[in-house]
Amino acid sequence: MRKGMVLKKAISILLTAALAAGMCGCAGSKKSGVSENFTVGIPQDLDSLDPHMATAAGTKEVLFNMYEGLLKPDSEGNLVPAVAQEMTEKEGGRVYEFVLRPGVKFHNDAEVTVSDVKFSLDRCAAPNADGQPLVPEFSNIASVETDEAQSKVTVTLKQADTDFPAYMTCAILQEATADQEDAVPMGTGPYMFESYTPQDKLVLKRYDGYWGEKPEIKNVTFKIVSGTDTVVTDLEGGAVDMYARVLSDQADTLSANPDFQVLEGTMNLVQALYLNNDKKPFDDEKVRQALCYAVDRQEILDYVSDGKGTIIGSSMFPSFSKYYMPELSDAYKTDTEKSKSLLKEAGYPDGFSFTITVPSNYTQHVDTAVVISKQLEKVGIDAKIKEVEWGTWLTDVYTARNYEATVIGVDASNLTASSLLSRFRSDAGNNFVNFSDADYDAAYDKAMSETDDETRTQYFKECEKILSDKAANVYIQDMPEFVVIRKGYSGYKFYPLYVQDIAAIKPDR
Amino acid sequence: MKNVLKKLGSMVITLFAVSFLGFAAFAVIPGDPAVMRLKTNATPAAVEALRHSMGLDRPFIVRYFDWLKDFFVGDMGVSYTYSRPVMSVIGSKMPVTLYLAVLSFIIMTAVSLPMAVYCAKNDGGRADRFISGVNQVLMSVPSFFAGILISYVFGIVLRVFVPGGYVSFSDDPGGFIYYMIFPAVAVALPKIAVCVRLLKSSIMSESGKDYVRTAYSRGERGTTVLYRHVFWNALIPAVTFYAMQFVDLIAGSIITEQVFNIPGVGRILMTSIEGRDYPVVLAILMFVAAAAVIGDTVSDLSAMALDPRIRE
Numbered sequence: 001m002r003k004g005m006v007l008k009k010a011i012s013i014l015l016t017a018a019l020a021a022g023m024c025g026c027a028g029s030k031k032s033g034v035s036e037n038f039t040v041g042i043p044q045d046l047d048s049l050d051p052h053m054a055t056a057a058g059t060k061e062v063l064f065n066m067y068e069g070l071l072k073p074d075s076e077g078n079l080v081p082a083v084a085q086e087m088t089e090k091e092g093g094r095v096y097e098f099v100l101r102p103g104v105k106f107h108n109d110a111e112v113t114v115s116d117v118k119f120s121l122d123r124c125a126a127p128n129a130d131g132q133p134l135v136p137e138f139s140n141i142a143s144v145e146t147d148e149a150q151s152k153v154t155v156t157l158k159q160a161d162t163d164f165p166a167y168m169t170c171a172i173l174q175e176a177t178a179d180q181e182d183a184v185p186m187g188t189g190p191y192m193f194e195s196y197t198p199q200d201k202l203v204l205k206r207y208d209g210y211w212g213e214k215p216e217i218k219n220v221t222f223k224i225v226s227g228t229d230t231v232v233t234d235l236e237g238g239a240v241d242m243y244a245r246v247l248s249d250q251a252d253t254l255s256a257n258p259d260f261q262v263l264e265g266t267m268n269l270v271q272a273l274y275l276n277n278d279k280k281p282f283d284d285e286k287v288r289q290a291l292c293y294a295v296d297r298q299e300i301l302d303y304v305s306d307g308k309g310t311i312i313g314s315s316m317f318p319s320f321s322k323y324y325m326p327e328l329s330d331a332y333k334t335d336t337e338k339s340k341s342l343l344k345e346a347g348y349p350d351g352f353s354f355t356i357t358v359p360s361n362y363t364q365h366v367d368t369a370v371v372i373s374k375q376l377e378k379v380g381i382d383a384k385i386k387e388v389e390w391g392t393w394l395t396d397v398y399t400a401r402n403y404e405a406t407v408i409g410v411d412a413s414n415l416t417a418s419s420l421l422s423r424f425r426s427d428a429g430n431n432f433v434n435f436s437d438a439d440y441d442a443a444y445d446k447a448m449s450e451t452d453d454e455t456r457t458q459y460f461k462e463c464e465k466i467l468s469d470k471a472a473n474v475y476i477q478d479m480p481e482f483v484v485i486r487k488g489y490s491g492y493k494f495y496p497l498y499v500q501d502i503a504a505i506k507p508d509r
Numbered sequence: 510m511k512n513v514l515k516k517l518g519s520m521v522i523t524l525f526a527v528s529f530l531g532f533a534a535f536a537v538i539p540g541d542p543a544v545m546r547l548k549t550n551a552t553p554a555a556v557e558a559l560r561h562s563m564g565l566d567r568p569f570i571v572r573y574f575d576w577l578k579d580f581f582v583g584d585m586g587v588s589y590t591y592s593r594p595v596m597s598v599i600g601s602k603m604p605v606t607l608y609l610a611v612l613s614f615i616i617m618t619a620v621s622l623p624m625a626v627y628c629a630k631n632d633g634g635r636a637d638r639f640i641s642g643v644n645q646v647l648m649s650v651p652s653f654f655a656g657i658l659i660s661y662v663f664g665i666v667l668r669v670f671v672p673g674g675y676v677s678f679s680d681d682p683g684g685f686i687y688y689m690i691f692p693a694v695a696v697a698l699p700k701i702a703v704c705v706r707l708l709k710s711s712i713m714s715e716s717g718k719d720y721v722r723t724a725y726s727r728g729e730r731g732t733t734v735l736y737r738h739v740f741w742n743a744l745i746p747a748v749t750f751y752a753m754q755f756v757d758l759i760a761g762s763i764i765t766e767q768v769f770n771i772p773g774v775g776r777i778l779m780t781s782i783e784g785r786d787y788p789v790v791l792a793i794l795m796f797v798a799a800a801a802v803i804g805d806t807v808s809d810l811s812a813m814a815l816d817p818r819i820r821e
Contacts, residue, residue: 045780047590055548132555182592197677198591198598199772199780225673226767226776230660234673234770237664391540391785399544399551429552 067187265494269409351380625708752808
């Protein structure tokens, strides 16, 4: 009997303890509504807090709130002065002079000096583990000179490059604290670092010494959520206030919820059925064109994202309005007969079969591949779909180029046309589709050496036209991006690059 | 003593085997750590250079023994993703997962013991049949699915907790303890069902033995017989089983963390596998393997303690 009593007692103590623990935690639950604290859900952890070391687009879009370059991008796709007050271009784009803005301070209240700027640029120009500078384009820098009295920094290039200002968004760090950057980030942006727990969250707070317009939201938490599956629950339950890039069906669910607003922008990606131009039968231009005619882009949009998205016809998306050629999106109108006759000309009257390798973590790309595969059946082409995990895709498809076709979205790392077009030069290291065309190389090289902006733009457009004419890939769309924000906030801005500008978001009064 | 030494020896061999298999698995699966680090900046030349600087171009067996040598002196290496020592990356995650596993173990034990005794006492009754039916269903519900249901019912419908709103212990101890109850229940649910069934059948089979009839014939009452004799003998196989369940609970915790947005070992394990961050994955693998081996040893030792017949 005694033993039994002890057991009973033990169990009752355990249960009481569990209950008591339950009661005391209730106060922690959060009410929905506008507050000084704003939580943004992000799908993956930050690979580094050091803006020069971070490579993931998902990290850069967060660090944008803490760091600034001499220039920074705005939501229209222009470069605006930030740490620098003005920039002067000399010698046809070979020399750039920057005058620092007075009163720009790091988050420890120390003013930015010309030597901090020189230090930051030198840091990015130094070779990395792979032998490349952190910012590859910085290999073009011949010298960085400073003039303290005039707070002027002069960057001289080896070769003139009118795109160079776009790389000057590179973050300015403080020389004295930079060795601690990954642990204690120290930038000049509107928000300053508060704390970071790997795999959990990054907490930022408003920096009151910021030179520009001060943000209204005081505290921002970037919370790493497990994956896209739990996004709706996290938002509805109140764990996060905002999430960028929800899926189309999640956007539908959430737009029915009166607590949320769903904003629609574009992803600024070139989504295409990328073809390995080296692999048979895609080495034949006619076969590639046949695929372009066989695919019905509007139908893809209808199935994958409820008809939203912008159909494109080359490696350029609409936000880069200066370079974008809307007429190319009609270059290949769906035409089954034409597709069949092109296949016949190419020697495939009965079609052929090939495999589309897609990264399984991107639902939209997988869905797109499924629709394409169905559409190709009509012209007798049998497209099998092979889903692979992201790491495998990067290794086998992107780096080793061991694939036939893939569906993916390619983004721009900075605000230049070359960020999208350079990869199709026949000798480009990242030319994962193995596109090779002498006319393209010539046009691209002319664009790069041209210093007159208008002529240069013409050459870039010629490049886009060649990609379309030669059917380098089956271009599909710039995908829609859905951002969900709790009601009560406004001012969210879509950028043409990966940026989540929290300072722009304002609580409604 | 001989038994204990034997146990220790097999523990070491098991850990060796696990580490080798783990290492070998990474050599076989596609996806290159250097590519994962460069992401879309990966060009064949850049990958080659980085592979060299990361030492990935050395033969598999050389890399394994290098890793093993460091492991023996307590150096788990540096994470590829975070460029920080592995221990500093996962050190703070282990307590979270362990707490979740321990909490679900407590819940599992606290619920399954009385329930099994009750069912055994009222075998075949309406309540027993009901519980058996529910358990049959629960047993086949994976813990992550239970987690999704719990999130929905308690988080969205009843709003008694914020799903995905994990708070760390250092931020708010009360909030942390409270939040963890829900995932712990999710992890424990399927296990409760299994434990009830096992313990009940163990009690039932003990009840049919001769010594029980002897006890009755001595004039003892049914409850006394149950609690004094049957229960303790029935517990011997159950204790082994419960100890083994602890390992399962750790595994369950790792999966359920994803649903409840808990930054524990599970989260970092998933992202590290995706990112091919082998030093981190191997460290976690060793941690889980050690937990399994220790759990197994503890269950053997406690069975020995409870049952004199097993002792030598």
